[in-house]
Amino acid sequence: MHGDHIYGLPGLLASIGLAGSSSGIELYGPAPLKNFIDSCLYNSSSRLAYSLKFHKVENAAMNKQILFEDSGLEVKTAPLKHRIPSFAYRVNQKTRPGRFNLEKAKLKKIPPGPIYGALQRGEEVRLEDGRSFSGREFCGPPRPGVSMVYCTDTLYTESAIELSRDADLLIHESTYSQKENEMAYERGHSTATMAAKVAAKANVNKLILTHLSPRYTPANETSPNDLLNEAKAIFPNTQLAKDFLQIDVKKRCNSS
Ligand SMILES: [Zn+2]
Incomplete structure (x- = not known):
């Protein structure tokens, strides 16, 4: 919070309202989030043109229940260690069907249309000309989903390791350098070393450091690169976050 x-x-919620593109939004967060958003909207005389629904995450975090699930994703959450209640989130993509081999279907002169969808789902189809095919002939092996964990404000904690186990990507806060270890404990934040230890112990594929203190500018005695190197000494596959950074989340087997 x-x-x-x-x-x-x-501001984001108001912009979405102005864009007129939403039919409703469900927000997942700590219990006080509702009060904060409600009072912001009330005191700025803002009215959203869509419905807003709040879901508290505390119960799911304490009881290790699934927070959200649909046909493609599953989201879990865990309590972190900060001066106020703080939570980490894990998004697991579900296994997806194998890639459909369009060329093969065309070569067999199967007419395009809903039949392709059925084949893609692995179903058996019978054509008007009497030929029948199994979807399995046209699909590659099922593709395992990727997983991503985001640890917001936290000191080094076992619950972050547990939630991050074998994740493909861990985004972890890294407010301080190891030199400010004492301050990290006082303020309930992580050093780059702590973030890297979580990544190594959880056996994740890749670590991204974010939430660096503004004291670390490239011109200062300690720079963001120093924090990166502190982490890399423990967990080599580490990268610094930056605004608008985009990365492909990959499974370990096909990552470079
Ligand atoms: Zn923060």
């Missing part, structure tokens, strides 16, 4: 994580949210 600290400002650096939620102050942008009322």
Whole structure:
């Protein structure tokens, strides 16, 4: 619930309302989030043109229940260690059907249309000309989904390791350098070393460091690159986050 994580949210919700593109939004977060958003909207006389529904995450985090699930994704959450209640989130993509071999279907002169969809789902189809095919002939092996964990504000904690176990990508806060280890404990934040230890112990594929203290500018005695190197000494496959960074989340087997 600290400002650096939620102050942008009322503006985003208002912009979505102005764009007129939403039929409703469901927000998942700590219990006080509802009060914060409601009072922001009320005190700025803002009315959203769509419905807003809040889901508290505390119960799912404490009882290790699934927080959200649909046909493609599953989201889990865990409590972190900060001065106020704080949570980590894990998004697991579900296994997807194998890739459909369109060329093969065309070569067999199967007419395009809903039949392709049925073949893609692995079903048996019978054509008008009497030939029948199994979808399995046209699909590659099922593709395992990727998984991503985001640890927001936290000191080094076992629950982050547990939630991050074997994840393809871990995004972990890294507020301080190892030199500020004491300050990290005082303020309930992680050093780059702590983030890297979580990544190594959880056996994740890749670590991204974010939430660096603004004190680390490239011109200062300690720079973001120093934090990166501290982490890399423990967990080599580490990268620094930056605004608008995009990365492909890959399974370990086909990553470079
Ligand atoms: Zn923060």
